[in-house]
Amino acid sequence: MTDWNEEVDVLVAGSGGGLAGAYTAAREGLTVAVVEATDLFGGTTAYSGGGGVWFPCNPVLARAGVDDSFEDALTYFRAVVGDRTPAELQETYVRGGARVIEYLEQDEAFSFQMFPWPDYFGRAPKARLDGKRHIIPTPLPAAALGELSGSVRGPLSTDRQGAPQPEYLIGGRALIGRFLLGIAKYPDVSLYRNAPLVELVVADGAVTGAIVERDGERVAIRARRGVLLAAGGFEGNDELRARYGVPGRARDTMGPWGNTGRAHEAGIAAGAAVDLMDQAWWSPGLIHPDGRAAFALWFTGGIFVNQAGERFVNESAAYDRLGRDIIDRMTEGAVSLPFWMIYDDAEGGVPPIKASNVPMVDAEEYVAAGLRHSADTLAELATKIGVPADALTATVARFNEHAAAGIDPDFGRGDEAYDRAFSNGESPLTPIVKGPFHAAAFGISDLGTKGGLRTDTAARVLDADGNVIPGLYAAGNTMAAVSGTVYPGGGNPIGASVLFSHLAAVDMAARF
Structure with a gap:
């Protein structure tokens, strides 16, 4: 040419x-x-x-x-x-x-x-x-x-x-x-x-x-x-x-x-x-009312649960490692979308996420879109998000025991330096005890292929x-x-x- x-x-x-x-x-x-x-x-x-x-x-x-x-x-x-x-x-x-x-x-x-x-x-x-x-x-x-x-x-x-x-x-x-x-x-x-x-x-x-x-x-x-x-x-x-x-x-x-x-x-x-x-650079993604899951990190509380109402991952892991673990569980059939962040009312109804990257909008918009739920009891919250009530209650009780001990034998949350980066070096295991209890919908996001x-x-x-x-x-x-x-x-x-x-x-x- x-x-x-x-x-x-x-x-x-x-x-x-x-x-x-x-x-x-x-x-x-x-x-x-x-x-x-x-x-x-x-x-x-x-x-x-x-x-x-x-x-x-x-x-x-x-x-x-x-x-x-x-x-x-x-x-x-x-x-x-x-x-x-x-x-x-x-x-x-x-x-x-x-x-x-x-x-x-x-x-x-x-x-x-x-x-x-x-x-x-x-x-x-x-x-x-x-x-x-x-x-x-x-x-x-x-x-x-x-x-x-x-x-x-x-x-x-x-x-x-x-x-x-x-x-x-x-x-x-x-x-x-x-x-x-x-x-x-x-x-x-x-x-x-x-x-x-x-x-x-x-x-x-x-x-x-x-x-x-x-x-x-x-x-x-x-x-x-x-x-x-x-x-x-x-x-x-x-x-x-x-x-x-x-x-x-x-x-x-x-x-x-x-x-x-x-x-x-x-x-x-x-x-x-x-x-x-x-391959991509992965992360968990908070789902916003526009339907898009967006990269989120800096969790100061909460746990992730699957459709069985059970924890399945270290929620404080570095975001790409966390995203890859989620995708692996999805591939195995252990996780379907959305999965849910369960948290208590320590910070009000807002999810304990300090870096949502895409700013959160009014809570009412998440509620209207079915992306956020609240209830006085964990059993009631479980019904709203479609997971077994007994399983969610048992999951939170077990996690609270780990939080009290400061050790997570199930998924090692807090075992690495990054896990503690957002808790001033302290344990990131924050108990879920103060009602009402809340759930926020999550999906999988990426920072690019x-x-x-x-x-x-x-x-x-x-x-x-x-x-x-x-x-x-x-x-x-x-x-x-x-x-x-x-x-x-x-x-x-x-x-x-x-x-x-x-x-x-x-x-x-x-x-x-």
């Missing part, structure tokens, strides 16, 4: 962690075009409450005096990921994050702070129970972005409920804002919204550019150095979820509506190999024979996750997205 409408050195599809690639390419002197499928920048990253990255031994942690080593961090990461992904890819991730932070901090647009968040497998060797492998971007005034101030996706309260955007960007929105702030210094970067990548252009086995639908028009963009696919997962596409066996529904994902897998399909059509396509194109340590996409496809790179949830089938720690998804986007740009800058 020779009839190009535009030419750049680097084309980046996606504006979440992929902005790290755009920023790096621009800073290294390359011309860049970023194409975002939706009307706002940020992708799934912008919905992250913390926007953190799991980057052991980075400069922020070093300045805080954290005593850690790459060897310890790599021991932990390999222990939980195993051999599900290539060892060299794991090592690249664990060792590479610190260098990215060092690179970014040379630019005043970037600022980070330590935000301790325990590793998610506290019993694994060299797990960091104090959470000091995790940092977050510092908040940023939205006004600092100038004309781009209203262009960052989120927060969820805005996108799903119409709330006004806050004056400060925090969490993932702050990270996106800081990348946009950094990119603004370079005139050779074009940012396009409403511009999904729909097809890659391949010549003699190499990717030379892409076809983009920009504001409804097909535009052919030549990419002299390469194309970086960092357009999120395919969690918003029920057909692809079914094809690859991803549990759950598109409506219950936390990914933005544009994450439909078009970049995946373009990569596959160009010969890319894929992996982990049945994690299956994607297989890559090498420079984020270069590989074909089925393990050979590099020249000119094609992938990162974020368009790349097969370096963490395999697990979620080692908070900030792993965003961290990997930022790192491999950066490495892709570094490789492209060195190509000629």
Whole structure:
């Protein structure tokens, strides 16, 4: 194909962690075009409450005096990921994050702070129970972005409920804002919204550019150095979820509506190999009156019960581990949807959830939708949610005994550091004793799919024979996750997205 409408050195599809690639390419002197499928920048990253990255031994942690080593961090990461992904890819991730932070901090647009968040497998060797492998971007005034101030996706309260955007960007929105702030210094970067990548252009086995639908028009963009696919997962596409066996529904994902897998399909059509396509970043989901189950964490009480009125899981486990346990029980037939959080009136009728991510609305709306029930007795509550009264009563009595002893022999709730992260290190076993008693409906949610194109340590996409496809790179949830089938720690998804986007740009800058 020779009839190009535009030419750049680097084309980046996606504006979440992929902005790290755009920023790096621009800073290294390359011309860049970023194409975002939706009307706002940020992708799934912008919905992250913390926007953190799991980057052991980075400069922020070093300045805080954290005593850690790459060897310890790599021991932990390999222990939980195993051999599900290539060892060299794991090592690249664990060792590479610190260098990215060092690179970014040379630019005043970037600022980070330590935000301790325990590793998610506290019993694994060299797990960091104090959470000091995790940092977050510092908040940023939205006004600092100038004309781009209203262009960052989120927060969820805005996108799903119409709330006004806050004056400060925090969490993932702050990270996106800081990348946009950094990119603004370079005139050779074009940012396009409403511009999904729909097809890659391949010549003699190499990717030379892409076809983009920009504001409804097909535009052919030549990419002299390469194309970086960092357009999120395919969690918003029920057909692809079914094809690859991803549990759950598109409506219950936390990914933005544009994450439909078009970049995946373009990569596959160009010969890319894929992996982990049945995987996602899981979580339990509080069901809201709009019928959507949304990621929820920070439970200060309550237990989950199934259709038999029995507990079936450690409710305080890290959300991906908890989500996977729920899915396993669903597969066995031990859990059907919805399942229920049972809690007492210690905090009133509101579920003991301090981070619902999508803000809870008026209680009456949940009641009207059949998603929340209350009763003076557990037996009466059981009738309302359709579970055996004697079983629910016995379940709560048994749990209360465990709470009094401070030990959960059934599911180990409280046995790991993360379990106690939201109870000031104390036991998370809170007895259910004060009536009236309540039940809130839960489903399964996800933070996006994690299956994607297989890559090498420079984020270069590989074909089925393990050979590099020249000119094609992938990162974020368009790349097969370096963490395999697990979620080692908070900030792993965003961290990997930022790192491999950066490495892709570094490789492209060195190509000629």
